[in-house]
Amino acid sequence: MNQNFNAYSQYYDLLYKDKDYNAESEYIKNTIRQYKAQAKTLLELGAGTGKHAEILTEFGFSVTGIERSADMVSIAKKINNENLEFHVADITHFKLENKFDVATSLFHVISYLTENTALINTFKNVHNHLNEKGLFIFDVWYSPxxxxxxxxxxxxxxxxxxxxxxxxxxxxxxxxxxxxxxxxxxxxxxxxxxxxxxxxxxxxMRHFSTPEIELLAISTGFKLLHSEAFLTKEKPSIHTWGVCYVLEKI
Ligand SMILES: C[S@@+](CC[C@H](N)C(=O)[O-])C[C@H]1O[C@@H](n2cnc3c(N)ncnc32)[C@H](O)[C@@H]1O
CATH class of the missing domain: 2.20.130.10 (CAC2371-like domains)
Structure with a gap:
């Protein structure tokens, strides 16, 4: 797989300085609360420089972030917060000691998985790292x-x-x-x-249709609970570039 975010990582936070991480983290917190009110522990896949993770701790979650780019992780590790930890790891094959109530993967990280095997391995891995009825929440590019x-x-x-x-x-x-x-x-x-x-x-970047995500979910031990436009919560349509999916571990 192409190893990107090398030189890019140094400039990542500047390139996305106008991105509203507060609103996005609030949206993710509300989505988690809607489907699993008691959730406390969160695994973030492709955590980047740790922006969502840091805000999510303010809502009471303890967050473990995994991220392939060592440069991104070294920026994330500068955040001083006892409810946060980051590891350099590939989401297609990682192994952590703990299990989590929720896994998130935000800002199209799953769209970076362009091969079917990478997708299946990641979904199975997430399944292994979730507690019973744990949630997997992610946004991807939407084919329509x-x-x-x-x-x-x-x-x-x-x-x-x-x-x-x-x-x-x-x-x-x-x-x-x-x-x-x-x-x-x-x-x-x-x-x-x-x-x-x-x-x-x-x-x-790979884009997905809802039946494709549903097939992936069913074949890796999840059920699809919900899909909606990321942030606006509208029904996905030909106008929705980023769709958020909520899966539950069966
Ligand atoms: C668009 S950035 C999003 C970063 C962060 N979630 C955010 O919202 O700022 C995509 C991230 O996914 C990471 N990534 C892509 N493929 C990955 C993989 N196989 N394993 C771990 N991280 C990966 C990249 O290194 C990059 O940090």
Whole structure:
């Protein structure tokens, strides 16, 4: 599998500084409370720099984050919080001592699993790490919206006190694989010297339909409880890029 988020991780928090982690964490807390009111322990898959995890501890959860990028984990580990821990691990094959009430995987992490075997292994792994009737909550790219809207070239510019970052995203669509390769070219300008450095990363993203998720759930020991648009809670449609699924361990 493509190992991305290498150079990207240094700039991740700046690139997503406008992302509303508070609102998203509140949404996840409410979703957990709706389906498993007593849940306390949470496993976060692809925890990134630990932003959701940190906020979720404020709602009373103790959170264990696993994340493949060692650079992301080293940023997450700087958060000083006794109800948080992070491990460098691949979600397709990890083994922890504990079991959890809930597993979450937020901001399209599951869409980074482009192979069927990686998906099946991850879902089985999550199943092994959940307590009885534990929940698995994740958001993914939604095939009906991807086909309807078609990914486009995008440019994003962000500035900190010392840097200006420009990210060019060029999608390459692989219709017969339910995949979009997002080719990122990143330019970083140091504002004091005007020195520009560049790098490129390819992020292959898979999109899913609800019957596909349901099939995956049934074949790995889960049942699909619910699906809705991430954050807005609307019924998934051709306008819904990110759909949130709630699965329960059978
Ligand atoms: C878009 S980021 C989301 C990070 C974080 N959840 C957030 O919301 O900021 C996707 C993350 O998934 C991680 N990831 C992708 N595939 C993974 C795998 N197989 N095992 C562990 N982490 C993975 C990447 O390293 C990256 O940190």
């Amino acid at each position: 919206a991807v086909y309807h809207q078609t990914p486009e070239k995008r440019t994003k510019k962000l500035k900190s006190d010392s840097l200006e970052i420009t990210r060019y995203a060029t999608p390459e669509i692989h219709t017969n694989k339910n995949l979009v390769d997002v080719n990122y070219k990143i330019e970083i300008e140091e504002l004091s010297t005007h020195k520009i450095t560049e790098f490129e990363e390819k992020h292959p």
